[in-house]
Amino acid sequence: MRQVANIIQPILLPGIDSSTTNHICDGCAQGHAKRVSLRNTHHYVPTDPLECLNGDLCGPVKPRTVNHESFTSMFIDQASRYIFGKLLKTKDDTILYLDALMSDLNSQLPHTRVRMLHTDGGGEYTSSAFKAACLARGIRQKFTNVETPAENHLAEKANEFVFNKIRTYLTISGLPSTLWGYCFDYVVFVYNNTPQELLNQRTPFEALFSK
Secondary structure (H helix, E strand, O other), rough: HHHHHHHOOOOOOOOOOOOOOOOHHHHHHOOOOOOOOOOOOOOOOOOOOOOEEEEEEEEOOOOOOOOOOOOEEEEEEEOOOOOOEEEOOOOHHHHHHHHHHHHHHHHHHOOOOOOHHHHHOOHHOOHHHHHHHHHHHOOEEEEOOOOOOOHHHHHHHHHHHHHHHHHHHHHOOOHHHHHHHHHHHHHHHHHHHHOOOHHEEHHHHHHHHOO
């Protein structure tokens, strides 16, 4: 409720009652059975946007979406906490998403580039094609050690956060689980445009694009 209260402060959205109650809905309780923090457990936190992205692939998710996607690829910027998320049909589409994302960022932030990509050692990130794509763009890859997901804490927690929200929305709405892909896009969009305490009440969007 703290984030909601921050959003509806009179300065941001005047005329809305910001009082809270102790009511706990079943959907929220189910979706947030474990509290998730997107804080970085490492001592050094980059201050420049796109200095380092943490990436993670999730899937296969069942059932597939109505558009036949069963994987999600997420990259979270350590400095701004902005989440870049994409639905994928196969693991092999990860490199296509990387190429598309880097092209978009080059257009939107021409004077800023991704310097490092921190992921686990999954084949989608260690393939010769993916490594070549990173090398061509001047991106240094960093991999976690085997069976140590805590080393990629930020990406792991981002995945957990997003899917907790998806479960909440599907439970509350009663929508079929095949629509989870639309929930995924919605959750990522809302998160990127919600003020964050870690960013001094700026949104990840504002922190990344200096708005």
